[in-house]
Amino acid sequence: MPGFELWSDAERKELMDVVESGILMRYGFDAQRKGHWKAKELEQAICDRFGARHAQLVSSGTAALTTAMAALGIGAGDEVIMPSFTFVASFEAVLSTGAVPVLVDVDETLTLNPAAVRAAITPKTKCVMPVHMCGSMADMDALQAICKEHKLLLLEDACQSIGAAYKGKSLGTIGDAGTFSFDFVKTMTCGEGGVVMTNREDVYTKCDAFSDHGHDHKGVDRGADLHPFLGYNFRISELHAAVGLAQVRRVDEFLAIQKTNHAALKGFLSSVPQVSFRQLPDAEGDSCTFLSWFLPTEELTRSVVAELKAQGILGGNFYWYDNNWHYIRKWDHLKNATALYPLNEAQRTALLHLREQDFSASDAVMGRCISTSISLLWTEEQVKEKGEKIVAAINKALKNAAVPSQN
Ligand SMILES: *Cc1c(COP(=O)(O)O)cnc(C)c1O
Numbered sequence: 576m577p578g579f580e581l582w583s584d585a586e587r588k589e590l591m592d593v594v595e596s597g598i599l600m601r602y603g604f605d606a607q608r609k610g611h612w613k614a615k616e617l618e619q620a621i622c623d624r625f626g627a628r629h630a631q632l633v634s635s636g637t638a639a640l641t642t643a644m645a646a647l648g649i650g651a652g653d654e655v656i657m658p659s660f661t662f663v664a665s666f667e668a669v670l671s672t673g674a675v676p677v678l679v680d681v682d683e684t685l686t687l688n689p690a691a692v693r694a695a696i697t698p699k700t701k702c703v704m705p706v707h708m709c710g711s712m713a714d715m716d717a718l719q720a721i722c723k724e725h726k727l728l729l730l731e732d733a734c735q736s737i738g739a740a741y742k743g744k745s746l747g748t749i750g751d752a753g754t755f756s757f758d759f760v761k762t763m764t765c766g767e768g769g770v771v772m773t774n775r776e777d778v779y780t781k782c783d784a785f786s787d788h789g790h791d792h793k794g795v796d797r798g799a800d801l802h803p804f805l806g807y808n809f810r811i812s813e814l815h816a817a818v819g820l821a822q823v824r825r826v827d828e829f830l831a832i833q834k835t836n837h838a839a840l841k842g843f844l845s846s847v848p849q850v851s852f853r854q855l856p857d858a859e860g861d862s863c864t865f866l867s868w869f870l871p872t873e874e875l876t877r878s879v880v881a882e883l884k885a886q887g888i889l890g891g892n893f894y895w896y897d898n899n900w901h902y903i904r905k906w907d908h909l910k911n912a913t914a915l916y917p918l919n920e921a922q923r924t925a926l927l928h929l930r931e932q933d934f935s936a937s938d939a940v941m942g943r944c945i946s947t948s949i950s951l952l953w954t955e956e957q958v959k960e961k962g963e964k965i966v967a968a969i970n971k972a973l974k975n976a977a978v979p980s981q982n
Pocket residue numbers: 635636637638661662664665706708732734735756757758768769
């Protein structure tokens with residue numbers, strides 16, 4: 576999955592340009608920066624590689640989501656529909672704008688179930704936010720149709736799916752806006768960083784200013800810029816952008832390795848008839864950062880997890896159902912509305928309501944799912960060993976389940 580695994584002289588060289596000039600900031604200091612504009616270059620490279628008309632770099636994927644929502648005009652009183660399986664950043668960003676996160680069920684795509692989205696629409700719904708989890712995509716045709724019909728904004732959280740595509744278009748470039756994260760464990764990294772991509776010029780112009788205190792960036796002197804609206808500081812540094820610039824040039828190399836290792840591992844797991852795989856609305860477009868697979872029941876899945884653990888090979892195999900970061904079941908801080916500061920009343924009410932909401936449809940999916948992360952460093956021999964060990968663990972669990980209990 577992560578680009579950090581292949582750290583190289585390419586990243587060191589880009590960094591050294593910045594270290595030597597000493598200009599660590601992306602704006603200004605034109606005379607001293609020796610022609611290095613890493614953030615600008617990275618934005619152009621992102622537009623070129625992923626086919627977005629505009630790209631605005633920011634300090635993290637979370638900041639990218641917040642910036643995108645601000646630019647789309649999402650705020651107090653608005654509802655944003657998002658999935659029950661994601662990373663905590665998705666709802667953090669919604670809450671930071673004053674809006675209400677409305678969590679709905681996922682299906683075997685591991686992303687938004689379009690029928691659940693439809694059922695959650697109210698007069699307050701402003702935006703649908705699919706999260707393209709674990710390297711692969713939501714059903715974008717269905718979600719676009721819903722957004723069009725109900726005049727809703729579509730914001731793609733593609734933070735985990737850099738380089739994945741749906742019907743030939745890069746994830747993150749299909750909706751009104753989309754985001755990538757370049758944190759340390761994402762497909763390409765800046766160390767920390769993120770980007771908003773959009774084909775809408777109005778959205779881009781707002782992102783550009785919002786992420787730098789509302790500076791309109793129209794003059795030659797940033798200090799004399801006007802502030803057409805309130806902003807914030809979500810700037811990326813040149814140091815971080817330099818790393819990303821080297822990584823974006825290597826992203827196809829990373830994706831090719833992921834695809835090879837993913838296909839090899841899938842070959843092993845496919846030999847077990849009881850194993851099924853994540854549904855992919857466009858299998859061609861999978862970025863293959865993870866192989867996500869299902870067993871027929873939660874009980875069997877738990878015994879496979881226990882078996883993997885007993886053999887010391889659980890690392891890299893994620894059982895999201897029990898995970899604190901990714902699934903509604905363990906988000907007690909969210910469900911109890913535990914914040915350091917007063918939330919607005921609509922947010923508080925909605926969060927406390929999550930405790931009673933029925934997520935059994937999501938549970939039925941996530942309780943049976945294991946995602947195996949795909950390393951860029953595996954040798955063919957190591958994939959084989961991993962595949963055989965996982966298959967052996969599954970077969971052992973299946974055999975134990977088939978034997979009637981003695982007591
Ligand atoms: C990583 C991630 C983010 C946030 O990215 P950061 O750069 O870590 O802030 C948002 N959404 C999802 C689904 C992620 O995996």
